Amino acid sequence: MDYDIWVSGYTDPFTGELRDLGVKDGIITYNGRFYDGVKHTVRAKETVTAAGRLVLPGLVESHIHLDKAFLTQRMSREADSLSDAIGMTAALKKDYTFEDIMRRSVAVIERSMQAGVTHLRCQVEVDPIIGLLSMEAALQLKELYRSLMTIQLVVFPQEGIFQQEGTEELMRQAVAMGADAIGGIPYNDTDAREHLEWIFKLAEETGLPVDLHVDFSDDPSHRTIVDIADLTIAYGLQGRVTVAHLTSLGSMESDDARVIASKMAAAGIHVITLPATDLYLNGRGDSYKPRRGLTPVRLLLEEGVNVCFGSNNIRNAFTPFGKGDPLDIALLLGQTAYMGTRADAVLLLEMCTTRAARALNLEYGALACGSAADFLLTGASDICDLIYDRTPERIVWKNGLRTAETALNKFVISPEPIVRRA
Numbered sequence: 001m002d003y004d005i006w007v008s009g010y011t012d013p014f015t016g017e018l019r020d021l022g023v024k025d026g027i028i029t030y031n032g033r034f035y036d037g038v039k040h041t042v043r044a045k046e047t048v049t050a051a052g053r054l055v056l057p058g059l060v061e062s063h064i065h066l067d068k069a070f071l072t073q074r075m076s077r078e079a080d081s082l083s084d085a086i087g088m089t090a091a092l093k094k095d096y097t098f099e100d101i102m103r104r105s106v107a108v109i110e111r112s113m114q115a116g117v118t119h120l121r122c123q124v125e126v127d128p129i130i131g132l133l134s135m136e137a138a139l140q141l142k143e144l145y146r147s148l149m150t151i152q153l154v155v156f157p158q159e160g161i162f163q164q165e166g167t168e169e170l171m172r173q174a175v176a177m178g179a180d181a182i183g184g185i186p187y188n189d190t191d192a193r194e195h196l197e198w199i200f201k202l203a204e205e206t207g208l209p210v211d212l213h214v215d216f217s218d219d220p221s222h223r224t225i226v227d228i229a230d231l232t233i234a235y236g237l238q239g240r241v242t243v244a245h246l247t248s249l250g251s252m253e254s255d256d257a258r259v260i261a262s263k264m265a266a267a268g269i270h271v272i273t274l275p276a277t278d279l280y281l282n283g284r285g286d287s288y289k290p291r292r293g294l295t296p297v298r299l300l301l302e303e304g305v306n307v308c309f310g311s312n313n314i315r316n317a318f319t320p321f322g323k324g325d326p327l328d329i330a331l332l333l334g335q336t337a338y339m340g341t342r343a344d345a346v347l348l349l350e351m352c353t354t355r356a357a358r359a360l361n362l363e364y365g366a367l368a369c370g371s372a373a374d375f376l377l378t379g380a381s382d383i384c385d386l387i388y389d390r391t392p393e394r395i396v397w398k399n400g401l402r403t404a405e406t407a408l409n410k411f412v413i414s415p416e417p418i419v420r421r422a
């Protein structure tokens with residue numbers, strides 16, 4: 001057989017071109033213009049007639065907390081602020097067990113896989129309350145799902161490093177167990193600068209990238225990001241630092257924000273906006289003209305900063321909503337960050353595919369020949385329909401293996417092994 005899978009006549013979401021895709025041994029070995037004519041015979045084990053529907057490169061979930069997902073049923077009320085959400089979740093953490101973390105994490109991973117996610121970076125909590133339990137579960141999940149989803153683990157000191165004695169040693173142990181990135185949360189510690197310097201030193205020692213929760217506030221005086229830009233350059237980590245939230249930047253005067261954004265661009269810092277959480281928790285203190293509480297996506301892009309988005313949390317005190325579908329977040333961001341054009345729809349898709357992959361330093365071929373066959377066929381033929389409808393029909397392949405199918409009867413999959421192309 002020439003191919004294991006042959007996808008005939010799909011629409012490329014970025015260019016609008018009609019194309020064919022061939023997969024052999026888990027690798028994309030053909031991606032070219034669709035030929036309707038009958039010129040050459042192609043032999044394939046499975047033929048998928050896309051009939052002009054969109055094929056997307058595998059979706060990338062760039063920032064998610066598996067270990068504290070699905071906690072809303074254990075909460076007696078909703079959180080009224082970020083610090084309240086942190087406190088409520090820390091209290092619930094005491095009752096986590098290994099099986100409990102696994103069960104809730106699997107629920108998120110399975111939903112994400114169904115949505116078309118092929119790459120996922122999760123934030124793994126490490127602190128004296130939970131010890132290394134979350135990391136042990138995360139490592140098992142990474143191994144369990146190895147052939148179905150690429151999972152990266154960020155070792156993350158949610159309760160701070162210096163305000164919780166013993167965290168430094170636990171962080172080092174967790175990193176040694178197999179972290180893919182060093183996490184940090186300078187706004188939840190005794191000294192933000194000391195916190196950052198500790199993280200960057202550990203990154204230097206281990207050679208790992210840095211992934212931080214930063215300036216999660218609607219207060220424009222919060223600008224830890226400036227220190228992060230300086231440290232990124234000082235440690236030579238350009239392109240290997242991501243920051244999530246960064247919402248205080250959205251409350252600044254735009255001239256002020258632009259100066260910081262251009263500094264970030266020079267340091268190659270990637271931004272992960274988390275609208276489901278940011279819109280929910282920010283702006284609550286404003287009784288008049290409440291602030292929107294998002295990072296200024298457009299301004300960052302204009303200054304040359306790579307921006308992508310993540311789900312962050314699924315059903316907990318930080319975010320009582322969500323089902324792990326990146327297209328839900330794409331629509332939410334489009335609606336709230338003034339991204340309503342066709343070009344914006346393409347940009348929103350980039351933010352959960354190519355841009356997210358760049359932020360996570362992933363090996364990610366985006367349907368290129370020679371790259372892993374990580375892709376999904378959707379029920380939409382148009383990029384705007386895809387984002388605005390969050391089209392539920394999806395068939396997902398990871399390394400050429402079909403991992404999920406939703407509403408399969410919407411598709412025409414030929415039982416015939418023979419298709420034709422030029």
Ligand SMILES: [Zn+2]
Pocket residue numbers: 063065123213244312
């Ligand atoms: Zn987070």
